[in-house]
Structures are given as structure tokens and as C-alpha cells.
Amino acid sequence: MSSSLTDAPARAGDLTSVVLPASDRKPLSKKELAADQPTWCPGCGDFSVLALYFKLIEKRKLWHEKITTIAGIGCSSRFPYFVQAHGVHYIHGRALPFASGVSLSRPDLHVFVFGGDGDAFSIGGNHFNHTARKNIRMTYVVMDNWVYGLTKKQTSPTSPQGFKSKTDVGGAVDRPINPLKQAISAGATFVARTTHTNPNHVLQMMEAAMDHDGFSFVECLSECVEFYEGAFDASNPRKGGVFNTVPADHDVADEIAAYKLADAAFPGYFGILYKASCPTKNANEAKINAAAQEKVKGLKDWQILKQTFDRLK
Amino acid sequence: MSEATITAPSAGRSPGLSRISEAVIRIAGNSQDGIQAIGGFLARLAGRSEQEVMTFMTIPSTISGGPSIFQVRIGSGEVLSAGDDADVLMAFYQHSYENHVGSLKKGGIVLYDSDHVEPNPEWHKEYRHVGVPISSRTVEAIGGTAKDKGKNIFALGLVAKMFDLNVTKLTQLISERFSGKDTSVLNNALTAFHAGYGHSLENTLETFRFAESQKKDRPQVVMSGNEALAYGLIAAGVRFGAGYPITPWSDIMELLRRELPKYGGTFVQCEDEIASISMALGASYGGRVAVTGSSGPGISLKTEALGWAVMAEVPLVICDIQRGGPSTGMPTNVEQSDLNIAVFGGHGDSPRVVLAPANVEDCFYTAIEAVNIAREYSVPVLILSDQAIATRIEAFEEPNFEKVFQDISPDFSPVPDGKPYDLSVPDGITRHVPPGTFIQSGKYPIITGLEHDEAGHPTASPKLHLQMTAKRRKKLQALGSRWPTPRVHGPSEGNVLLVGWGSTQGPIKEAVDRARAAGDSVSSIHIRYINPLPPGLEDIFAGFNHVFVVELNDEGIYGHGQLAGLLRAKYCDPKIRSITKTDGLTFKVKEILGAVRNYLEAGVRKI
Numbered sequence: 001m002s003s004s005l006t007d008a009p010a011r012a013g014d015l016t017s018v019v020l021p022a023s024d025r026k027p028l029s030k031k032e033l034a035a036d037q038p039t040w041c042p043g044c045g046d047f048s049v050l051a052l053y054f055k056l057i058e059k060r061k062l063w064h065e066k067i068t069t070i071a072g073i074g075c076s077s078r079f080p081y082f083v084q085a086h087g088v089h090y091i092h093g094r095a096l097p098f099a100s101g102v103s104l105s106r107p108d109l110h111v112f113v114f115g116g117d118g119d120a121f122s123i124g125g126n127h128f129n130h131t132a133r134k135n136i137r138m139t140y141v142v143m144d145n146w147v148y149g150l151t152k153k154q155t156s157p158t159s160p161q162g163f164k165s166k167t168d169v170g171g172a173v174d175r176p177i178n179p180l181k182q183a184i185s186a187g188a189t190f191v192a193r194t195t196h197t198n199p200n201h202v203l204q205m206m207e208a209a210m211d212h213d214g215f216s217f218v219e220c221l222s223e224c225v226e227f228y229e230g231a232f233d234a235s236n237p238r239k240g241g242v243f244n245t246v247p248a249d250h251d252v253a254d255e256i257a258a259y260k261l262a263d264a265a266f267p268g269y270f271g272i273l274y275k276a277s278c279p280t281k282n283a284n285e286a287k288i289n290a291a292a293q294e295k296v297k298g299l300k301d302w303q304i305l306k307q308t309f310d311r312l313k
Numbered sequence: 314m315s316e317a318t319i320t321a322p323s324a325g326r327s328p329g330l331s332r333i334s335e336a337v338i339r340i341a342g343n344s345q346d347g348i349q350a351i352g353g354f355l356a357r358l359a360g361r362s363e364q365e366v367m368t369f370m371t372i373p374s375t376i377s378g379g380p381s382i383f384q385v386r387i388g389s390g391e392v393l394s395a396g397d398d399a400d401v402l403m404a405f406y407q408h409s410y411e412n413h414v415g416s417l418k419k420g421g422i423v424l425y426d427s428d429h430v431e432p433n434p435e436w437h438k439e440y441r442h443v444g445v446p447i448s449s450r451t452v453e454a455i456g457g458t459a460k461d462k463g464k465n466i467f468a469l470g471l472v473a474k475m476f477d478l479n480v481t482k483l484t485q486l487i488s489e490r491f492s493g494k495d496t497s498v499l500n501n502a503l504t505a506f507h508a509g510y511g512h513s514l515e516n517t518l519e520t521f522r523f524a525e526s527q528k529k530d531r532p533q534v535v536m537s538g539n540e541a542l543a544y545g546l547i548a549a550g551v552r553f554g555a556g557y558p559i560t561p562w563s564d565i566m567e568l569l570r571r572e573l574p575k576y577g578g579t580f581v582q583c584e585d586e587i588a589s590i591s592m593a594l595g596a597s598y599g600g601r602v603a604v605t606g607s608s609g610p611g612i613s614l615k616t617e618a619l620g621w622a623v624m625a626e627v628p629l630v631i632c633d634i635q636r637g638g639p640s641t642g643m644p645t646n647v648e649q650s651d652l653n654i655a656v657f658g659g660h661g662d663s664p665r666v667v668l669a670p671a672n673v674e675d676c677f678y679t680a681i682e683a684v685n686i687a688r689e690y691s692v693p694v695l696i697l698s699d700q701a702i703a704t705r706i707e708a709f710e711e712p713n714f715e716k717v718f719q720d721i722s723p724d725f726s727p728v729p730d731g732k733p734y735d736l737s738v739p740d741g742i743t744r745h746v747p748p749g750t751f752i753q754s755g756k757y758p759i760i761t762g763l764e765h766d767e768a769g770h771p772t773a774s775p776k777l778h779l780q781m782t783a784k785r786r787k788k789l790q791a792l793g794s795r796w797p798t799p800r801v802h803g804p805s806e807g808n809v810l811l812v813g814w815g816s817t818q819g820p821i822k823e824a825v826d827r828a829r830a831a832g833d834s835v836s837s838i839h840i841r842y843i844n845p846l847p848p849g850l851e852d853i854f855a856g857f858n859h860v861f862v863v864e865l866n867d868e869g870i871y872g873h874g875q876l877a878g879l880l881r882a883k884y885c886d887p888k889i890r891s892i893t894k895t896d897g898l899t900f901k902v903k904e905i906l907g908a909v910r911n912y913l914e915a916g917v918r919k920i
Binding site: 019032035036064065066067068070080081084085086087088089090091094097098099100101102103104105106108109126127129130285288289291292293295296300301302303304305306308309311312313 | 357360361489532533534535536540544547548552553555572574575576577578579581583584585587588589591592593594595596597598599600601603617618621625711712714715717718727747748749750751752755756757758759760761762763769770771
């Protein structure tokens with residue numbers, strides 16, 4: 001049994017007897033992908049992200065059993081219930097390490113993580129930094145609404161100063177974090193920004209993120225119509241705002257330039273700000289395993305342990 | 314242990330040869346002196362010579378320096394504990410001598426470094442003193458640049474001479490140990506060893522020789538409890554782990570990080586304790602049971618995720634290598650005070666499995682059992698080890714590798730329907746279906762911490778919360794009913810029953826043997842299955858007038874240790890009482906027997 005984490009699962013072959021070969025399978029329709037009726041409020045920006053995730057799956061011919069949709073806690077983190085695929089609704093703020101365990105042990109799966117700003121940058125802030133620096137292969141879409149919605153209007157780590165919430169009745173006191181700057185400085189290898197009011201752009205960013213070999217982070221502005229209405233109007237041309245894409249001459253591999261773009265005042269820039277080619281932890285670990293297994297080539301697992309125990313006699 | 318001990322009075326006491334069945338040797342010095350290395354060589358030699366061995370050590374929780382001891386008990390018969398009192402004390406410094414002379418038996422031997430130790434004439438009456446200029450002789454032997462380095466190996470040579478140990482095997486062990494290093498290192502070590510061995514003790518001390526021990530069926534391996542636990546996980550098929558460094562758990566993560574890649578597995582050092590249990594859960598969800606672990610403070614941090622694993626019914630193995638608590642407590646000392654957090658820790662009703670290995674060998678097999686229970690019952694399983702088992706070295710029969718090794722590769726065979734929380738299955742036991750599995754109905758499961766319906770979708774239905782809570786409970790009740798009743802050591806009826814769990818097994822058994830030899834009616838049981846408890850305990854308790862639960866934790870506000878509290882809650886039997894202590898050290902046999910005597914004679918609990 002020299003089953004390596006990087007091999008295809010041992011019994012995956014069984015699937016072919018029941019499941020049609022990929023070339024004969026039709027792309028999944030929205031109907032086949034929709035599960036529970038979303039519990040979001042009417043008008044919530046998250047609907048648009050969900051619809052575009054379905055589109056992405058359909059467009060890229062991903063299969064139910066090959067996707068995992070993982071989330072922590074929050075309004076947007078209800079996401080997995082609305083998707084007809086293997087899904088996990090984990091605890092608050094810890095979706096990234098959970099997804100890392102899936103990604104590192106199951107290289108055959110597409111790992112998508114969805115969540116909100118509180119989950120990502122407040123309770124889960126530490127994991128965001130470390131998952132980024134480890135460059136673990138997965139796509140992370142944060143639906144940023146600048147407010148805690150599920151618990152009904154408390155200040156979030158991205159709420160701008162002066163925002164009046166139930167925990168800051170006189171206006172938010174603390175400076176907000178800038179998710180893009182944080183992602184870049186933490187070592188994320190793919191950093192993009194989009195907004196729910198521009199569906200084509202959302203799809204484009206999610207698709208580019210999925211194709212990135214590494215930890216890909218997409219901040220998607222997603223308006224909370226209930227507790228922070230109009231937060232992103234300045235970025236929505238239909239509401240009199242401007243939708244500025246990343247300048248055509250921007251070099252996505254230039255970390256400092258990306259950081260400067262990320263620092264622009266709202267509405268800032270939309271698009272891929274930063275993209276670096278850097279080995280993933282998945283690949284690095286596979287390399288370590290290949291080297292270690294070369295030394296015990298031809299031995300069964302129990303023989304490897306026997307060899308170790310012979311040195312403990 | 315009459316004529317066969319070092320300290321037994323023997324006529325004449327003239328230098329010559331004495332036969333002994335066992336010896337307890339305590340080596341005291343500073344932590345950077347390589348004391349553990351001497352103990353390690355002796356333990357490994359004992360293993361190769363088919364003798365029983367057990368070690369005990371203390372290390373300061375500082376990075377370098379500070380007093381440290383290593384005690385090794387070697388015997389031709391069964392060795393159950395590291396020994397109450399030492400036969401031989403090897404003292405490197407004045408403080409080692411003064412602080413540890415009290416741990417010697419009367420008439421015991423102090424072998425001291427006369428370069429550093431000024432013996433106290435008062436103590437000459439009670440102990441035999443043998444001074445050897447260990448430091449200067451080592452320098453003489455291996456050259457001036459060596460300073461103090463190598464004196465541990467010189468001392469090993471002295472011990473080898475004193476106990477007529479097998480020099481060929483010992484030099485072989487030394488060669489193996491230093492084989493990876495520069496040849497001058499090995500040469501110095503061998504020179505130091507032979508200088509120690511050649512140092513004449515003839516006029517001062519007789520030679521002791523261990524009696525032949527019984528031939529073992531299989532060769533013995535020698536390792537610590539942490540090593541045994543880690544290798545057990547590998548044998549069980551675990552190929553993914555995640556952790557964060559904390560004493561005394563770190564050895565396990567270091568070992569798995571080094572070893573797992575050979576088997577195609579990975580161990581990840583995470584940013585914190587919460588990330589590590591989360592990552593392990595992610596891998597377990599992926600289809601193959603994974604492991605995480607920690608010690609007390611880290612276990613506290615993991616409990617929210619542990620609650621999720623119970624609710625979501627995802628298998629996981631969690632090692633808790635207990636140390637003195639609460640909070641940072643005593644990181645390098647032993648305590649069994651995490652039983653409550655292991656059994657009850659967390660929010661809500663969250664039944665989980667708790668196993669406690671009783672000795673080093675048992676760590677290996679408990680790991681395999683934990684993995685199998687986690688898989689079969691889709692439940693987190695805690696392994697409650699402790700600092701004493703984790704760090705002590707024992708020899709045990711090499712496992713039958715081919716037989717114990719198991720393949721737990723995930724099964725991705727398509728299933729008709731995605732119902733992770735099927736309520737119609739017997740005893741509520743459902744198996745986790747990993748991602749990658751094609752579901753024929755097209756209805757895919759959500760694994761969740763929200764209360765859910767059978768497919769994993771959220772519900773606030775009062776009926777479903779009742780049914781799901783019962784499902785999570787029932788599967789553990791079913792598991793508990795299948796466990797074997799613990800075997801009684803000694804007669805199954807009598808006056809006193811001692812109840813133990815975890816690392817106290819050795820001293821408790823030895824206490825029973827000693828008490829019975831003295832004509833007292835004492836038996837014992839050892840509980841490996843802490844939660845759920847095994848069946849039949851009430852029948853065992855019924856056979857005794859007194860039941861004393863011996864454990865290394867505090868008697869608590871209500872006067873019972875943690876297992877005693879659990880047993881009293883379950884059996885409502887006021888006869889169950891506690892023998893506890895929290896001095897950070899393992900139980901001595903005499904402490905257990907003394908506490909029993911106090912209870913029986915004066916009706917008071919006192920150690």
C-alpha cells in the first residue's frame with residue numbers, strides 16, 4: 001500500500017462503473033446545482049455570488065462529487081447549504097484551516113471556501129494570514145459587506161470609521177482593515193477584487209481564481225441591504241458611482257504596485273491586483289514525500305515500520 | 314526481593330560477586346550532562362538482554378541547565394514501576410548528592426563524582442559511598458578539549474563494570490548512537506566508556522550480576538510512550554496530522570512530521586491549536602482518519618472544534634498528553650487532571666470517546682483502537698496519555714507488524730443517497746461518506762455543526778433535535794456495551810479494591826502484589842475505557858468492602874478525584890472513595906499503600 005496523498009484515491013476507479021465518463025457527462029444545470037432556498041434577505045448581494053458560482057461550475061464542467069464548498073459562520077457562510085455538492089458548514093472563523101486539511105489530503109478535489117468579513121478578518125484573521133503564506137491550494141471568496149449581518153448590525157473589521165452600528169452607536173471608532181493589503185502582505189499569491197453588482201466581472205474573477213495554482217483570494221463587495229444599504233453605491237455606475245478596473249498597464253507580479261492599488265480610496269480598483277507564481281504547500285509536501293518514499297522504495301508500509309523498530313532494539 | 318537486592322545485608326560485604334534480580338539506578342546531574350543518554354543506553358541494553366525495564370525522568374522546563382534526574386529500573390522479573398527507592402545513586406554535583414541521597418534505600422550505594430562532591434560524613438553510616446573522580450578521569454582519557462563532555466559515557470562504563478553488563482552489546486549501542494557523526498565523536502565516546510569500565514572499583518565495591526531473565530517469544534523494542542503512540546497511529550493507517558508545539562505532546566508531532574512522508578502522509582505544523590484540530594478535521598472529512606493532539610491548555614483551545622466533530626459526526630483522533638495544570642501549570646510534570654475536560658469539555662451535550670493507555674506498549678495499541686473506533690462510529694476519540702508515560706522508556710515485545718498494520722484508504726464507492734445523519738440505522742451508527750463520492754440520487758450531504766436533518770440541512774425542529782441528540786448518544790452507549798469488563802488483578806472478592814487509569818497501572822499493581830504478599834486483602838482493576846465506561850463495574854465493586862480510586866489529580870471541592878467523581882455519578886456508590894495527589898510525580902507504591910492504611914485505620918484520607 002504505497003498510497004500517497006498525491007495519488008488519485010485508490011478506489012476512485014469504482015466510480016466509472018456507475019458514473020459516465022467525464023466526456024459523456026453534460027454540464028450541471030442550475031437546477032441540478034441548487035439545493036436549499038437561500039435564507040438571505042431579498043436584495044442581498046450574496047445571491048449574485050451564488051448564481052455566478054453555479055455558472056462557473058456549469059461553464060467549467062465541474063462535477064458534484066469533485067467540488068467541496070466550505071464555509072465558517074455568518075450570513076454568507078450559509079453558502080454550502082444552497083449548493084448541491086459535498087459541503088461543510090464549519091465553525092466561526094476556521095473555514096480556512098479546515099479547507100487546508102481537505103486540500104492537502106485530497107488533491108483531486110476543487111476546494112472553494114466562502115465567507116464574510118467578520119469570519120475572514122476578525123475571528124479568523126490569524127488563519128487568513130497563515131493560509132496565504134503557506135500558499136495552500138484553494139479558492140477563497142469573501143463576501144465583504146462591511147457589517148455583521150447574521151447577528152444584526154454590529155461593527156465589522158471592515159466597517160469604515162464613523163459607521164453607526166449597535167456596538168458603535170456614535171459611529172465606528174477603530175480603523176478598518178484593508179483586506180487586499182492584508183492579503184498581499186501576508187503572502188497571498190492571487191489577490192482580486194470584484195463587486196456583486198457586476199456579474200460578468202465576478203465570474204471572471206472566480207474563474208481566474210480557480211485556475212490559479214495556489215491560495216487565491218477574491219474580495220467581493222456584497223451589499224447588506226438590511227443593515228448597510230448603499231455602502232457600495234460609489235462603486236456602482238447605476239447608482240452614480242464609478243467602477244474602475246485595474247489599469248491596463250499594471251504589472252500583476254509587482255507586489256509594491258499591487259499594494260499601492262489596494263491602498264486607493266473607495267471605490268478603488270477592481271480586477272486582479274496581484275498574482276505570483278510560487279510553489280504551493282501541496283507541491284512542496286508532495287516533493288518531500290517523493291524524496292522520503294524513494295528511500296523506502298519497494299517496501300510495504302509495515303516493512304518500513306519494522307525497519308524503524310529494528311533501530312529501537 | 315529478599316536476598317536478591319543490592320541493599321540486602323550480606324555477610325562480610327567483601328568485594329566479590331552478588332547475584333541480583335533487579336536494580337534501581339538514579340542518575341542525578343544537570344540537564345545538559347547527557348544523563349538521559351546513560352539511562353537510554355541502559356534501557357536499550359536491558360531490552361536487548363530480554364530484561365524488563367522502566368525509566369523515570371525529570372527535566373526542568375528551561376531550555377538548558379537546571380537539575381535533572383533519570384531513574385532506570387532493570388529487572389529479570391516483571392518491572393511495574395520505576396521503583397520507589399533507588400539502590401544506586403550516581404551524583405554528579407553537590408546538589409545532586411544532597412537532593413537525592415534521600416531517594417536511596419538504607420544501605421544503598423552513592424557513586425559520586427569526587428571532583429565535584431564533598432560527601433557528608435553523617436550520611437556515611439546510612440549509605441555506602443564510593444567516590445570516583447569522574448570529571449578529571451574523563452578529561453584524562455579523551456583529552457583536554459573535551460571539558461566535561463563525555464563524562465556521562467565514562468559513568469556508563471562505571472555502571473557497566475559495577476553490574477557486569479554486556480560490554481559487546483553496549484559498545485554496539487554506542488556505535489549505533491554515534492554512527493551518524495564525525496568518527497572522532499564515536500572514538501571519544503568509546504574511549505570514555507572503556508576508561509570508565511576500566512576504572513578499578515575492586516577494593517571498594519563488589520560486582521552485581523542480574524539473574525537470567527525469561528526468554529521472550531519475540532524480540533523487544535525499547536521506546537517512550539510518545540514514540541509508541543506515534544508509531545501506533547502510523548500502523549493504524551493515519552496519514553495526516555496537524556498540531557502546534559506544546560510540551561509534552563511535541564515529540565509526537567516531531568516524529569510524525571519526520572516519519573509520515575515515508576508512508577505518503579503529511580503532518581502540518583499549524584499557526585495555532587484551533588487551526589490544527591480544524592486541519593485534522595478537514596483531512597478526516599476528506600476520508601481518512603487524521604490526528605491532532607496537544608496538552609491541557611491546547612486541548613482547551615480545541616474544544617469548540619471538538620464539539621463540531623461530535624455534532625457533525627466526523628471521525629478524529631485527539632491525543633492529550635496531560636501535564637500539571639491548570640493554565641501553564643507544570644509543563645514537565647505529570648498529572649491526570651484532564652479527565653474531566655476529555656470527557657465533558659465543551660459546550661452542549663457532546664458525547665465522545667475517551668481512552669487511556671496504561672503503559673508504553675499500550676500506547677501503540679490504543680492508537681490503533683482509537684482510529685478504528687473513530688472510523689466505525691464517526692466520532693472524535695481522545696487518547697488520554699500523560700507526561701509520565703510519554704517520556705518514560707520501556708521495553709516491550711515487537712508487534713506483529715503484518716498483522717497490526719491496516720489500510721484505511723477512503724472508500725469512494727458511489728452511494729444511493731446522501732444521508733450522513735440517517736436516523737433509521739441501528740444504534741445511530743452512520744459512516745462518514747467522504748467528498749469524491751458520487752451520490753446516485755443527486756442529493757449531496759452537508760456536514761454541519763448546526764442541528765440538522767438527515768441530509769445535513771439546518772433545522773430548528775424540536776423533534777429532530779431530540780432525535781439527533783439521541784443518535785449521538787446512542788451510538789456511544791452501543792459502543793460502551795461492547796467493551797470488555799476490566800480484569801481484576803488479584804481475587805475478585807475481598808476487602809480493598811484499587812481502581813486506576815492511565816499511567817498509574819504499574820505502581821497500583823505493584824502495591825497489590827506487595828500488600829497481598831504481606832497478607833492483606835487488596836485487588837485492583839485498571840480502566841482503559843474512560844468514556845463510555847465498560848460494563849460490569851458495579852458487579853466488581855460489589856465484591857469489595859472498600860473501593861479506592863487512585864489518580865494523579867486533586868480531590869476537588871467534594872472530596873473525589875476526577876475518575877472517582879465519574880464513577881460515583883454513574884454508580885451512586887458511596888463506597889467509592891479517592892486516593893489522589895498533585896505533587897507532579899508518579900505514585901510510589903508506598904504512597905498508595907500508606908493512603909489505604911490511613912483510610913482503613915483512621916478513616917482519614919492522607920498521602
